Amino acid sequence: MSTDINNLRVNGQRLWDSLMELAQIGATPKGGVCRLTLTDLDKQGRDLVSRWAKEAGMTVTIDKIGNGFLRRPGKNNTLPPVMTGSHIDTQPTGGKFDGNYGVLAGLEVVRTLNDNHIETEAPIEVAWWTNEEGSRFVPVMMGSGVFAKAFTLEHAYAAKDADGKSVKEELERIGYIGPQEPGDHPIGTYFETHIEQGPVLEDNKKPLAW
Numbered sequence: 001m002s003t004d005i006n007n008l009r010v011n012g013q014r015l016w017d018s019l020m021e022l023a024q025i026g027a028t029p030k031g032g033v034c035r036l037t038l039t040d041l042d043k044q045g046r047d048l049v050s051r052w053a054k055e056a057g058m059t060v061t062i063d064k065i066g067n068g069f070l071r072r073p074g075k076n077n078t079l080p081p082v083m084t085g086s087h088i089d090t091q092p093t094g095g096k097f098d099g100n101y102g103v104l105a106g107l108e109v110v111r112t113l114n115d116n117h118i119e120t121e122a123p124i125e126v127a128w129w130t131n132e133e134g135s136r137f138v139p140v141m142m143g144s145g146v147f148a149k150a151f152t153l154e155h156a157y158a159a160k161d162a163d164g165k166s167v168k169e170e171l172e173r174i175g176y177i178g179p180q181e182p183g184d185h186p187i188g189t190y191f192e193t194h195i196e197q198g199p200v201l202e203d204n205k206k207p208l209a210w
């Protein structure tokens with residue numbers, strides 16, 4: 001059976017359902033989400049996304065700063081992966097979508113490829129990056145910053161929250177210090193889907209999505 005790739009569509013309902021399920025972890029009374037990085041709730045979110053990835057046949061690799069790489073093999077696994085992703089931590093008054101959308105949209109692409117028995121040439125990876133928000137620990141964009149060598153792992157590990165707990169302690173406590181060296185990982189190409197953070201596109205009547 002050949003699949004008409006031009007008419008391939010993700011399953012929007014399944015993506016929506018996953019977003020709603022993840023949003024229950026740290027749900028706030030007003031309909032938002034409070035799931036600060038490296039808390040018990042963050043661990044629950046990571047565990048859930050990891051389970052979904054494994055159910056989709058992906059492997060889950062965690063690096064030393066707790067970034068997650070959910071990998072679907074390709075035909076040629078010597079090629080660097082096509083990567084997409086975002087973050088699943090939130091601000092104290094965060095919403096259901098934000099980075100969660102970027103991670104789960106990537107997962108939905110993989111689920112759709114699986115449904116249609118499509119093999120890609122290069123592997124696909126969906127990344128979550130640790131502590132994008134920076135509301136508990138600074139610097140912001142910590143996981144991607146260590147990965148990109150904008151600062152060192154030791155610098156990130158030493159960051160402390162208002163209670164004096166360090167990033168390293170909290171990563172260890174929730175079980176998300178992995179073996180992989182951050183950045184020791186070639187990427188073929190990377191793109192990120194994300195909600196619009198302001199009204200500019202909408203005000204200018206520009207398309208927000210296709």
Ligand SMILES: [Zn+2]
Pocket residue numbers: 087098099132194
């Ligand atoms: Zn975001």
